[in-house]
Amino acid sequence: MSALNQQLWTEVKSKGLSRNIVNDINGREHYQQLNDFSVNTKTSAVVLNGVVFSKAQQVGKNFYVEAVVNKSNIAAQLLADIESYNQQAQFELDSLSQMDSLVWWLKNADVTTLERNMASRLSMLAALSPEKQTSKNLIPQLKAKVAEVHSGIKVAIAAMPNDLRMKKLVTAHFTEFNIQVVDGSVNNFSHKLILDTDWRKNYISDMYISTVQVNLILKNQKGSVVSSNEIIANANSVTSYERANEGASRRFSAELKEQDFWKALGL
Template sequence: MSIKQCRVNNRKQNNRIILNVCCLLLSIFMMGCQSTTRPDWYSNIAGNDIDYIYAVGDGRSLSSAKKSALSQINEQLWTQVSSSSAYIEQFKQVNDNQFSHQSAENRINTQSAEMIFTGIEFLQSAQDDAGFFVQARIKRENIKNQLKADLAAIEVRAQMILQQKAHQDLLIWWLANRTVDHLFRQYQVKVGVLSALDVTLVNKMTYLPQLATEVEKVRSSLLIRIVSDHRDRISIGVLQKQLALEGIATIEQTKPQITHTIIMKSNYRQSIVGDAFITTKFTDLITNNKNGKTLSKNEIISNANSLTNYKVSKDGAERHFSERMVEMGIWQSLGFSNI
């Protein structure tokens, strides 16, 4: 093939490449310039309606467009909350059985506090090449009624939890309800919105503040005795520290105020493999109530090796036990798996 023919072929090949690139760029440009035709009602949202809250939403699918509209309803509600002088956040402070109030709506994350309401009407929908559009509304009265019912349900739940205390072991009851704060968060969210809509509808709570007080009182009354072998000093120290982090007092002596006992039984097995001194520690943890009834039990296996002697490997096995307890968490370590 001559040099001239090669040049001609190269020129044709380059032209084809340029043509393909131009087609690709043109298609991308056309896609980018694809018009989104929104319906007229999408831009004309009814505002300041005394009976309804209106919202619109869009998305790739009809479902996502509806979710977008629901989010808009929540945003409108939280806008009213933030601008309402009637709104005060009520939060837990156990002090003389009273609730403290403070103006701090920024404590609630509006995205994480998004609520789901019933009775939402989807009035219109449309679709174009880009996706879907919907218009929705909900009666303000529906929101008020649902929030009032939700707040009443929180009170009923708090009352039931208080009643259960008389029929349960105190440690079990406290473990099940120590995160009572989640009820307060639910209350804060709902009372905030309801206050913005109509502050006269917010009723004073009775059982929820009582529950907060009782949870704290029970925690303060717990005193756990730890019974163990003198060889487990490191393990005992970690157990005491983990319980202290939960606000639970511990003791090793006998006192009338003791409410529970944790028995730590350890079995050390030692062996030599090559030059290594290996210690495996089998630890049984048994939690009993004041009457000696077993509430939970668990076994933790830990091990370590040393090239020096058994004492070093034994200390290492205890440290491994401590690491496992911290990793598992104190209550799972003790066998309270359902807490």
């Protein structure tokens, strides 16, 4: 079975290293060149169905069998896999009109596995039965749509003046995912993230303590709530409330990272 898989589809990885060494011996230069090369191969992870064991023999404690797989059965299985991947891609494409664009993008941002599986089946089918090769492949269309939707996501962040430090920290998280953060005063955004905060201050044992309760509310362009979540952060300082506020803001940013940014937004 492994040998059959290897004939149908093999991935090859290679690497090479060349080194030139110069030695000076009694005023004469001697050159030596070393070349190191390695090649790794692996077969595609495909389980073939319809195996028939035509022969079996026992030699001592070992059993030897001859396995036969019908060529048409393999082709049918590959075609079924290809159809399944296309159906999955079509389902995601059709669901876009019924889902929020950001939620849809998060669900489909990484199509690498689906793309790799489809490529292996198409290549195996082409090698096995060129006449049964199918030109239908919706994965590139899905991948292109994911990129298109991502480019259209523009987030405006609404925050009070005393929350600008947290707004800047949230902006940095969006930037990590190449999400545009735009000016909310102009209606050119696809989503608006509202930082609804409640600051509390306490002075205990010569310590300035600041606690902030942040309600994160994400809305779409129509004003409908997409997700929401609450984060509470606090910090203290021996010098002032301002320093305690800075610490609480940094703690808020750390919470976003620890909870996973998107989960922290309630997505």
